[in-house]
Amino acid sequence: xxxxxxxxxxxxxxxxxxxxxxxxxxxxxxxxxxxxxxxxxxxxxxxxxxxxxxxxxxxxxxxxxxxxxxxxxxxxxxxxxxxxxxxxxxxxxxxxxxxxxxxxxxxxxxxxxxxxxxxxxxxxxxxxxxxxxxxxxxxxxxxxxxxxxxxxxxxxxxxxxxxxxxxxxxxxxxxxxxxxxxxxxxxxxxxxxxxxxxxxxxxxxxxxxxxxxxxxxxxxxxx
Amino acid sequence: xxxxxxxxxxxxxxxxxxxxxxxxxxxxxxxxxxxxxxxxxxxxxxxxxxxxxxxxxxxxxxxxxxxxxxxxxxxxxxxxxxxxxxxxxxxxxxxxxxxxxxxxxxxxxxxxxxxxxxxxxxxxxxxxxxxxxxxxxxxxxxxxxxxxxxxxxxxxxxxxxxxxxxxxxxxxxxxxxxxxxxxxxxxxxxxxxxxxxxxxxxxxxxxxxxxxxxxxxxxxxxx
DNA sequence: CGACACCTTGAAGAGGTTCAAGAAATGTGG
DNA sequence: CCACATTTCTTGAACCTCTTCAAGGTGTCG
Numbered sequence: 001x002x003x004x005x006x007x008x009x010x011x012x013x014x015x016x017x018x019x020x021x022x023x024x025x026x027x028x029x030x031x032x033x034x035x036x037x038x039x040x041x042x043x044x045x046x047x048x049x050x051x052x053x054x055x056x057x058x059x060x061x062x063x064x065x066x067x068x069x070x071x072x073x074x075x076x077x078x079x080x081x082x083x084x085x086x087x088x089x090x091x092x093x094x095x096x097x098x099x100x101x102x103x104x105x106x107x108x109x110x111x112x113x114x115x116x117x118x119x120x121x122x123x124x125x126x127x128x129x130x131x132x133x134x135x136x137x138x139x140x141x142x143x144x145x146x147x148x149x150x151x152x153x154x155x156x157x158x159x160x161x162x163x164x165x166x167x168x169x170x171x172x173x174x175x176x177x178x179x180x181x182x183x184x185x186x187x188x189x190x191x192x193x194x195x196x197x198x199x200x201x202x203x204x205x206x207x208x209x210x211x212x213x214x215x216x217x218x219x220x221x222x223x
Numbered sequence: 224x225x226x227x228x229x230x231x232x233x234x235x236x237x238x239x240x241x242x243x244x245x246x247x248x249x250x251x252x253x254x255x256x257x258x259x260x261x262x263x264x265x266x267x268x269x270x271x272x273x274x275x276x277x278x279x280x281x282x283x284x285x286x287x288x289x290x291x292x293x294x295x296x297x298x299x300x301x302x303x304x305x306x307x308x309x310x311x312x313x314x315x316x317x318x319x320x321x322x323x324x325x326x327x328x329x330x331x332x333x334x335x336x337x338x339x340x341x342x343x344x345x346x347x348x349x350x351x352x353x354x355x356x357x358x359x360x361x362x363x364x365x366x367x368x369x370x371x372x373x374x375x376x377x378x379x380x381x382x383x384x385x386x387x388x389x390x391x392x393x394x395x396x397x398x399x400x401x402x403x404x405x406x407x408x409x410x411x412x413x414x415x416x417x418x419x420x421x422x423x424x425x426x427x428x429x430x431x432x433x434x435x436x437x438x439x440x441x442x443x444x445x446x
Numbered sequence: 447c448g449a450c451a452c453c454t455t456g457a458a459g460a461g462g463t464t465c466a467a468g469a470a471a472t473g474t475g476g
Numbered sequence: 477c478c479a480c481a482t483t484t485c486t487t488g489a490a491c492c493t494c495t496t497c498a499a500g501g502t503g504t505c506g
Contacts (some may be wrong), residue, residue, distance in 0.1 A: 053357070075342035111328065180496085181493095359462090
């Protein structure tokens with residue numbers, strides 16, 4: 001992550017990662033209430049984070065892909081406040097929080113990076129609130145797709161093509177709507193020639209049309 | 224904030240606060256796009272934070288009262304991503320971020336505190352997403368009122384009485400609904416004897432009834 | 447191959463929005 | 477201190493978007 005360090009410093013930084021952990025599809029990396037020990041960086045695969053209520057309802061709060069950090073929610077109460085579940089066979093880097101704390105004392109770049117990661121998450125959450133608060137169904141789906149391909153593109157994948165790792169229900173949960181509505185919006189987009197939809201395989205034919213729906217692209221963060 | 228420090232350390236910590244700033248009612252403490260210099264702690268008064276879209280729509284992302292921190296959104300991009308506006312004549316403590324960074328290197332308690340503050344904000348945002356994503360109008364208003372009086376109570380105010388500092392429109396924006404709906408829900412609560420509503424003066428007559436509406440009290444953070 | 451989860455589509459229904467009007471409170475200037 | 481303008485709040489009625497319920501189709505995995 002950080003740059004501009006001596007070889008010795010880099011060696012020390014390596015100790016930040018205690019190891020890797022495989023998480024099979026459908027398994028939780030952690031669950032709400034679990035003791036908080038570490039932050040996790042997605043190495044391979046795809047995750048969702050989800051908060052659940054007593055009465056069984058739940059809300060997907062985010063999808064995480066390669067390079068993204070999970071577990072920040074656990075710091076404040078020394079326990080996690082949401083579930084992190086792998087949507088496909090995945091692997092994460094385990095970064096024990098005690099070690100992060102210790103190293104962040106000595107290495108300014110790491111400390112600054114950590115603060116930015118947390119701040120980025122806060123800004124991302126603002127974007128989700130905007131989405132849930134004022135957008136209608138089509139805008140939400142358009143924003144979701146654009147955000148997804150943009151993040152994939154940064155990682156070297158196609159800008160116009162994406163395979164969804166999550167179900168319609170999970171998309172709907174994230175966007176604050178029912179799975180049927182998600183499906184209908186996809187169908188409408190397909191009719192209008194904006195996207196091609198083949199189950200979970202999406203091709204964006206008219207990105208401009210999608211962007212036009214999301215006039216409200218403000219503090220919409222990429223993470 | 225932190226405890227268990229020597230007198231000398233405490234003196235240094237005092238330098239964290241560069242000064243105070245008065246913010247008149249209706250004025251912004253900062254606006255989206257402003258350069259990021261400092262974090263702010265509310266000393267007196269009441270604020271809202273708000274993200275705005277190009278097309279003029281906006282979403283209130285939070286209300287801040289005494290002791291709560293604003294500005295964390297600015298860290299990641301060195302500029303703020305939302306507006307912070309005083310809802311009444313207010314005063315904040317200005318904590319230059321450069322100094323926070325510097326002191327947090329030396330003082331573990333401060334560093335830990337900062338990380339918890341940021342993590343708490345992330346958990347709070349999860350609660351708002353839950354609210355916006357799955358709750359219906361009455362649940363949202365009930366959750367809002369309970370959260371508000373709970374925070375006031377922690378600060379030594381009544382557990383059953385509160386004067387709203389924000390308009391119906393601002394409540395609605397925060398809760399993802401229209402001001403008319405907020406008004407109607409208040410009226411319905413009043414009819415049912417759950418609360419007394421006199422303009423912005425609210426008396427909670429049946430807190431249990433409110434809590435029962437919010438079966439979904441999970442990771443609902445207090446901040 | 448069969449069971450199961452996932453997706454699509456239709457029709458009816460509900461919750462919240464929109465539009466509109468009036469009342470109450472707040473602020474301003476004479 | 478009062479009159480007036482402005483903002484805020486309440487309430488009603490029509491409307492609309494999304495949800496709910498239901499059925500059938502498609503894909504997937506043991």
